[in-house]
Amino acid sequence: MVTGCRSDLSSVSYLHPGAEKGDTKSRPDSSKEPVLNATVETMADANPFQDTLRFERRVPACAVVIFGANGDLTKRKLLPALYRLAYERRIPQTFAVIGNSRTAMSDDDFREKMKESVQKFLEDSPFDESIWESFAKGLYYIAGDLQDPQCYQSIANKLAEVEQQHQTAGNALFYLSTQPSYYAAVVKQLGGASLHHGNGWRRVIIEKPFGHDLASARELNQEISEVFQESQIYRIDHYLGKETVQNILAFRFGNGIFEPLWNRRYINHVQITAAESIGVEGRGAYYQEAGALRDMIQNHLLQVMATVTMEPPSSYDADNVRDERAKLLRSVRVMKHEDVPLYAVSGQYGPARVGGAEFPGFRQEQGVKPDAQTDTYAAGTFYIDNWRWAGIPFYIRTGKRMPKRVTDIAIQFNAPPLAMFKQDTKSGLMAPRPNLLILRIQPEEGISLRFLSKSPGSGMKVRPVSMDFNYGSSFGERSPTAYETLLVDALTGDTTLYTRQDMVEANWQVVQPILDVWANQKSEFPNYDAGTWGPKASDEMLARQGHVWRVP
Amino acid sequence: MSAVVNAVHPEKILKDLGELWTSLGEDEKKQGQPTVLRACAMTLIVVTDDEDEDALAASQTLVDLMHVHPSRAIVIRVASEPESEITARVLAQCWKPFGKAQQICSEQIEIQATPDHWPDIGPIILGIMVPDLPVVVWCRQKSALRRAGSATQHEGLESLFALATKVIVDTRGPNPPEAIEALRSWKNGGRIVADLQWTRLTPWREAISGAFDEPQLLALRDSFQTIEIVHSEPSPPSSALYLAGWLSQGLNASVSFAQRTGFGTGLQRVALLGPNATIELERVGPQCAELRAGSLRQTFALSTFSLYKAMNEELNILGPDDQFRSAFAQAQAFLPGANR
Numbered sequence: 064m065v066t067g068c069r070s071d072l073s074s075v076s077y078l079h080p081g082a083e084k085g086d087t088k089s090r091p092d093s094s095k096e097p098v099l100n101a102t103v104e105t106m107a108d109a110n111p112f113q114d115t116l117r118f119e120r121r122v123p124a125c126a127v128v129i130f131g132a133n134g135d136l137t138k139r140k141l142l143p144a145l146y147r148l149a150y151e152r153r154i155p156q157t158f159a160v161i162g163n164s165r166t167a168m169s170d171d172d173f174r175e176k177m178k179e180s181v182q183k184f185l186e187d188s189p190f191d192e193s194i195w196e197s198f199a200k201g202l203y204y205i206a207g208d209l210q211d212p213q214c215y216q217s218i219a220n221k222l223a224e225v226e227q228q229h230q231t232a233g234n235a236l237f238y239l240s241t242q243p244s245y246y247a248a249v250v251k252q253l254g255g256a257s258l259h260h261g262n263g264w265r266r267v268i269i270e271k272p273f274g275h276d277l278a279s280a281r282e283l284n285q286e287i288s289e290v291f292q293e294s295q296i297y298r299i300d301h302y303l304g305k306e307t308v309q310n311i312l313a314f315r316f317g318n319g320i321f322e323p324l325w326n327r328r329y330i331n332h333v334q335i336t337a338a339e340s341i342g343v344e345g346r347g348a349y350y351q352e353a354g355a356l357r358d359m360i361q362n363h364l365l366q367v368m369a370t371v372t373m374e375p376p377s378s379y380d381a382d383n384v385r386d387e388r389a390k391l392l393r394s395v396r397v398m399k400h401e402d403v404p405l406y407a408v409s410g411q412y413g414p415a416r417v418g419g420a421e422f423p424g425f426r427q428e429q430g431v432k433p434d435a436q437t438d439t440y441a442a443g444t445f446y447i448d449n450w451r452w453a454g455i456p457f458y459i460r461t462g463k464r465m466p467k468r469v470t471d472i473a474i475q476f477n478a479p480p481l482a483m484f485k486q487d488t489k490s491g492l493m494a495p496r497p498n499l500l501i502l503r504i505q506p507e508e509g510i511s512l513r514f515l516s517k518s519p520g521s522g523m524k525v526r527p528v529s530m531d532f533n534y535g536s537s538f539g540e541r542s543p544t545a546y547e548t549l550l551v552d553a554l555t556g557d558t559t560l561y562t563r564q565d566m567v568e569a570n571w572q573v574v575q576p577i578l579d580v581w582a583n584q585k586s587e588f589p590n591y592d593a594g595t596w597g598p599k600a601s602d603e604m605l606a607r608q609g610h611v612w613r614v615p
Numbered sequence: 616m617s618a619v620v621n622a623v624h625p626e627k628i629l630k631d632l633g634e635l636w637t638s639l640g641e642d643e644k645k646q647g648q649p650t651v652l653r654a655c656a657m658t659l660i661v662v663t664d665d666e667d668e669d670a671l672a673a674s675q676t677l678v679d680l681m682h683v684h685p686s687r688a689i690v691i692r693v694a695s696e697p698e699s700e701i702t703a704r705v706l707a708q709c710w711k712p713f714g715k716a717q718q719i720c721s722e723q724i725e726i727q728a729t730p731d732h733w734p735d736i737g738p739i740i741l742g743i744m745v746p747d748l749p750v751v752v753w754c755r756q757k758s759a760l761r762r763a764g765s766a767t768q769h770e771g772l773e774s775l776f777a778l779a780t781k782v783i784v785d786t787r788g789p790n791p792p793e794a795i796e797a798l799r800s801w802k803n804g805g806r807i808v809a810d811l812q813w814t815r816l817t818p819w820r821e822a823i824s825g826a827f828d829e830p831q832l833l834a835l836r837d838s839f840q841t842i843e844i845v846h847s848e849p850s851p852p853s854s855a856l857y858l859a860g861w862l863s864q865g866l867n868a869s870v871s872f873a874q875r876t877g878f879g880t881g882l883q884r885v886a887l888l889g890p891n892a893t894i895e896l897e898r899v900g901p902q903c904a905e906l907r908a909g910s911l912r913q914t915f916a917l918s919t920f921s922l923y924k925a926m927n928e929e930l931n932i933l934g935p936d937d938q939f940r941s942a943f944a945q946a947q948a949f950l951p952g953a954n955r
Contacts, residue, residue, distance in 0.1 A: 109833065110824060110827045110828055110833055111827070111836075111864065111865035112820065112823055112824035112827050112861075112862075112865055113824055114817075114820060114821075114824065114938050116932055116936060116937075116938065117817050117820075117821075117928065117932070117938075118817070118820075118821045118824065119821075121825065121828070
C-alpha cells in the first residue's frame with residue numbers, strides 16, 4: 064500500500080520539452096508565439112477526452128521564479144496564494160518556486176520564512192502542516208544581486224536542475240516583485256542569461272507601477288520588448304483579478320435587463336470610490352514619489368471604469384475582452400491643462416484625532432519630507448467620448464486615511480420624469496431620490512439596488528429601500544483571492560485579466576495632464592483631516608455639476 | 616429550528632416558512648446581530664425511503680450542500696409506517712461563513728408519506744417549489760431503479776420529474792443493467808438525468824485525459840487496440856460500463872472487463888493497450904492511484920469520491936452533459952446480451 068498519497072490530479076499531466084500545455088484558452092498574439100507552441104495547442108485541442116464541463120483547468124508542471132522573494136508582496140500575497148492553490152490541488156505536486164533576493168538564506172531558511180508568512184497571511188483558510196511539507200519541498204532560494212549576471216546564471220542552473228527533478232519541461236514564469244526601478248534591468252539580465260526562452264514556455268509577470276508617466280511607461284515597454292514578446296508579458300493589475308470585478312462583466316453581459324439601461328439615456332452619473340482608512344504604513348518614502356493618482360487611479364480605477372463601461376465583447380476570450388477594454392480607455396477624454404483645476408482635485412491628509420486616537424498627518428509620517436507635495440487623495444471628473452457615454456460624468460476618487468476602507472461603484476440613474484410621490488424621511492418630506500445601483504468591490508462584495516417603496520400606513524409616501532446581493536455570503540463558499548486567480552491565469556497562458564501595453568499607455572495618457580499640472584503647482588497641503596472624506600474642493604467639483612458625493 | 620405543519624397544504628407550509636424566517640430574524644435582532652440572510656439558488660427535492668441505508672449521511676450531505684448551493688430543500692420520505700399517512704414540517708438550516716458575523720439560512724421542508732400517498736405529493740410540491748429557479752430532483756429510492764417498482768411509485772416520480780430541470784440518481788448497486796434500463800427510460804424525451812456513478816468517474820477520466828494531453832500519446836491514439844477495465848464487483852458496475860462507453864468514443868479499440876478484489880469497491884484499473892504505447896491507471900491503495908504512460912509513472916490521490924463531492928459537482932451542472940449522454944449511449948453496447 065502506498066501511503067502519504069495526496070498529490071493532485073493535475074500532476075499526472077506532464078510535458079515534453081517545448082510544449083505549452085494548459086494554453087487551451089485563446090491567447091492574443093499567438094501568432095507571435097513560437098511555432099512549436101501553436102502546433103501543440105492545436106493538438107491539445109484535439110484531445111477527444113477533454114471535458115471542459117467538469118475538469119479543472121490544468122496548470123502544467125512549471126517553476127515560478129520570484130524576484131524580490133524577501134519582500135512584502137511575496138510574503139503577504141504570492142506565497143499564500145500559491146500555497147492555497149496547492150491546498151486546493153490546483154497546481155501540480157511537481158510545482159517549484161525559486162525565490163531570489165539579496166539576503167543570504169539557505170533553502171531551508173527560505174522555507175521557514177515563507178511558512179511563517181503563509182501562516183500569518185493566509186486569508187479565510189486553514190493551514191495544513193502536511194500539505195505545507197509537500198509544497199515546501201518545491202521551494203528553493205538563490206541569493207544574489209539583481210545587477211549581477213552571476214545571479215542569473217545561478218538561477219539558470221537551478222532552473223535546469225528543477226527541470227529534471229520536477230519534470231517542469233522547462234516551463235518557467237518569472238515574477239518581478241522587486242522595486243519598479245529594477246524591472247528593466249532584471250528583464251535585460253534575463254535576456255542576457257538566455258532565460259527568456261528555454262525548453263518550455265517562458266513568461267514574465269510585472270507588478271505595477273508600469274512606469275511613472277507616459278514616457279517612462281513607453282521606455283520600459285521598449286526595454287522589456289527587446290527581450291520578451293508581448294504574448295509572454297503579463298502586466299498584473301490585481302483589481303482585475305478580484306472576483307467582484309469579474310462579476311461586473313457577468314452582471315452586465317450575463318443578464319438581459321441591465322444592458323439596455325447602461326447608457327447615457329438612463330444613467331445620470333457614476334461615482335467610483337476607493338477609500339483606505341490606513342495611512343502609508345511604512346511606505347512613506349515610496350508613496351511620496353507615487354501619490355494617489357499614480358498609485359490607484361492610473362491603473363486600478365481606470366481599469367474598473369473600463370470594466371463598467373466597455374462595449375460587450377463578441378466572446379469572453381483574452382483578445383476580445385482586452386480589445387474592448389483598450390478601446391474604451393482610448394475613448395476617455397484627455398483633459399487640457401487649463402481644465403485640470405476644474406476637473407481634478409488633489410489632497411493630502413493632515414493630523415487629526417479619530418476615535419480617541421491621534422493620527423499623524425502625511426508630512427509627519429516616517430520617511431516623508433515635511434513639505435511633501437504628494438497627493439494622498441485624488442479625485443477626477445472623467446468623460447468618455449463615445450456614443451454610449453457622451454456627456455456622462457464619471458467621478459473617481461481615492462484617498463488614504465478616509466473614514467473607512469471601501470471600494471465601490473455607484474451608478475446613479477436618472478430620476479423619473481415626474482415626481483408623483485413625496486419621499487418620507489425622518490425630518491419630513493423631500494423629493495424622491497433616484498435609483499442607485501451599487502457594485503461593491505470590497506470589503507462586503509456584492510450588488511445593491513436602491514429603489515423606492517411605499518411606506519407602510521395611510522398616505523402615498525415613499526421611502527428608499529435597498530435590495531442587497533451579498534456575493535461572498537450568498538454562496539457561502541470562499542472565493543479565490545485576486546492573486547490566486549491571476550497566478551492560475553498566467554500559468555495556463557490566459558491573459559484576459561492582464562493589462563496590455565496599449566491599455567497601459569491609454570491609462571497614462573488620461574492622467575498625464577493632471578500629473579503635469581500638479582507637478583508645476585504648489586498646493587496648500589494638508590487640505591483634509593485624517594478620518595474625513597477628502598478636501599472641500601472635491602465636493603465643489605461635483606457641486607458644479609449639480610451632484611454630491613455619496614457617503615459609501 | 617423547526618415547526619410541524621398540521622395539515623399538508625402548500626399555503627400552510629409557505630405560511631409556516633414565512634413565520635420561521637420572521638422568528639429567525641427577530642432572534643438575531645435581539646442578540647444585536649445582523650439579520651439573517653436568506654439565499655436561494657434552486658429547489659432541491661430529495662426522495663428517499665425506508666430502504667435508504669445512508670439516509671443519515673445523505674441528510675448531512677444536504678446540509679453541507681446548502682453552503683454552496685443555497686436552496687429550498689424538500690425531503691420526501693416514503694415510509695411504510697409513518698406516524699400518520701402524510702405529514703410535513705419546515706425547518707431552517709443556518710450557518711455562519713468563516714469569519715463572517717451574518718448567518719446564512721436555507722430552508723428545508725420535510726414531507727413524510729406512505730407509499731399510497733405518492734400521487735398526493737406532486738401537487739404539494741407544485742405549490743411550494745421556489746418560482747423561477749431550477750428544480751433538481753435527487754432520487755435516492757433504489758426501488759425506483761428496479762422493474763418491480765409499483766405503479767403508484769412510478770406515477771409519483773413522474774409527477775416530480777415533470778417539474779425537474781434535472782434528475783440525479785445513483786445506479787451503484789447489485790444490478791446495473793436493470794438500473795441503466797430504468798435510467799434509459801427516464802432519459803427519453805431529452806430529460807436531463809445524471810448518474811452519480813458517472814460523476815465518480817471524473818478523477819479517472821481527468822487522469823486519462825491528462826495523459827492524452829501529451830502530443831506523442833495523442834498521435835498514437837489510433838494504435839490502441841484494447842481497453843481493459845478491472846472492477847471489484849462480480850459483474851461490471853455501471854461506472855465501468857460508462858467508462859467503456861466514454862473511451863470507446865475516442866478510441867477504436869475492443870473492450871474487456873475483468874473482476875479482481877482490490878481497494879474498496881468500484882474500478883481498480885483501466886489499461887489502454889497497443890503495440891506502440893500503453894496507458895495504465897491503477898488503484899494502488901485506498902486513497903491512491905498510479906498512472907503509467909510512456910515514460911511517466913505518477914502516483915496521485917484518488918480518494919473515495921464522497922457523496923458531497925459528487926452532488927456538488929452535479930449541482931454545478933444544470934444543463935445537458937453531452938459527454939455523459941454519448942458515453943451512456945455507447946455503454947448500452949456493453950450490457951449483457953448486447954450485440955458488440
